Amino acid sequence: MTLPLPATYTADELASIEACRHLIIEFGSLIDAGRTHELGQLMVADASFARPTMPEVIIHGIDEILNAFAARPKDLVTQHLNLNIRITLTGQDTATGESIVAMYRASANDPLESGKGRKAIGPLIGTWSDTFVRTPQGWRFKDRRGNATMYV
Numbered sequence: 001m002t003l004p005l006p007a008t009y010t011a012d013e014l015a016s017i018e019a020c021r022h023l024i025i026e027f028g029s030l031i032d033a034g035r036t037h038e039l040g041q042l043m044v045a046d047a048s049f050a051r052p053t054m055p056e057v058i059i060h061g062i063d064e065i066l067n068a069f070a071a072r073p074k075d076l077v078t079q080h081l082n083l084n085i086r087i088t089l090t091g092q093d094t095a096t097g098e099s100i101v102a103m104y105r106a107s108a109n110d111p112l113e114s115g116k117g118r119k120a121i122g123p124l125i126g127t128w129s130d131t132f133v134r135t136p137q138g139w140r141f142k143d144r145r146g147n148a149t150m151y152v
Contacts, residue, residue, distance in 0.1 A: 013089055016087075016089060016095065016134070016139065017087045017089065017095070019138060019139040020087045020095050020097055020130070020132045020139050021085050021087055021097075023042050023130075023132065023139060023140070023141060024082050024085055024097060024099055024128065024130065025082050025085075026042060027039065027042055027080075027141075027144070028080030028081075028082055028101065028103075029080070030042075031069070031078055031080060032077075032078050032079055032080055036066070036069035036070065036072070037066060037069075037070070039065065039066060039069060040062040040065070040066055042140060042141055043062055043065065043140050043141045043142075043144075044062075044133060044135060044140045044141070044142055045061065045062055046060070046061060046142075047060075047061070047062060047065065047140070047141050047142055047143065047144070048060050048061075048142075048143045048144070048145075049065045049068075049141075049143075049144045049145075050144070050145045050146055051068075051146050052101065052103075052124070052126035052127070052128075052146030052147055052148040053124070053126075053146070053148050055145065055146060055147045055148070058145075074108075075107045075108040075109050076105060076107070076108070077105065077106045077107065077108050077118060078103055078104065078105050078106075079103070079104045079120075080101055080102070080103050081101065081102040081103070081123075082099055082100070082101055082128075083099065083100040083101070083102065084098075084099060084100045085097065085098075085099040086098045086099065087132075092134070093133060093134035094131070094132065094133055094134070095131075095132040095139070096129070096130065096131055096132070097128070097129070097130035097131075097132065098127065098128070098129055098130075099127065099128045099130075100125065100126070100127055100128075101125070101126050101127070101128055101146070102122075102123045102124070102125050103122060103123060103124045103126070104120040104121070104122040104123050104124075105120065105121045105122050105124070106118035106119060106120045106121065122151070122152060123151075123152060124148055124150075124151045124152075125148070125149050125150040125151070126146055126147055126148040126149050126150075127146070127147050127149060128144060128145070128146055129144075129145045129146075129147075130143065130144050130145075131143040131144075
């Protein structure tokens with residue numbers, strides 16, 4: 001059996017793929033750092049978003065998305081692991097992405113144990129389906145849809 005060779009990409013296409021991959025990683029990193037107020041920098045103004053834990057609730061617009069994150073419990077500590085990130089360029093200024101997310105949760109009220117951290121809840125495993133657009137400011141999320149697939 002012969003496996004197909006990987007596609008050959010131009011430098012600009014590789015840069016676009018990496019920019020989209022970076023958005024996926026930065027999204028989880030900002031949440032984990034408690035900087036959810038900065039998530040709007042990763043999206044277009046009319047972006048839409050659905051959490052993996054509530055895929056049927058689609059939030060529209062940066063302001064509403066940021067409000068949803070601001071309403072999260074103040075003691076929630078998370079750690080997102082983004083896995084198997086696949087970006088497909090669908091046009092010169094558009095792309096889609098599929099990835100897996102594993103998220104661990106803890107309470108900031110729980111004690112930090114030396115060499116262990118906090119006792120975690122999870123993991124919650126899910127998927128992200130993303131749509132990206134290139135703007136004058138660079139690549140941004142147009143749509144981000146999560147779906148939980150497993151939990152412990």
